[in-house]
Amino acid sequence: MPHIKCSVTECQWNNAIECHAPMIQVDHNNTGTANTSDQTKCETFKMKS
Ligand code: SF4
Incomplete structure (x- = not known):
């Protein structure tokens, strides 16, 4: 896994401001296509318990 800030x-x-997931999935952010980074989202996000 490359370093992901x-x-x-x-x-x-x-x-420490780095992702330590074994892999991440990034998807469209409720849009069919993405033209800007705002239109993408990390699906692997999980709230700290
Ligand atoms: S939001 Fe996504 S990229 Fe950021 S730490 Fe969580 S899983 Fe990793």
């Missing part, structure tokens, strides 16, 4: 520190996979 992620600022979503509420995610259980996040450690």
Whole structure:
């Protein structure tokens, strides 16, 4: 897994502003196609318990 910098520190996979998930899935953000990064989202996000 390459280094993935992620600022979503509420995610259980996040450690020191880096993603430590074994893999991530990124999908469209409720749009059919994406033209900007705002139109994508990380599906692997999981709230810290
Ligand atoms: S799973 Fe997604 S939201 Fe969570 S740390 Fe990794 S890239 Fe960020």
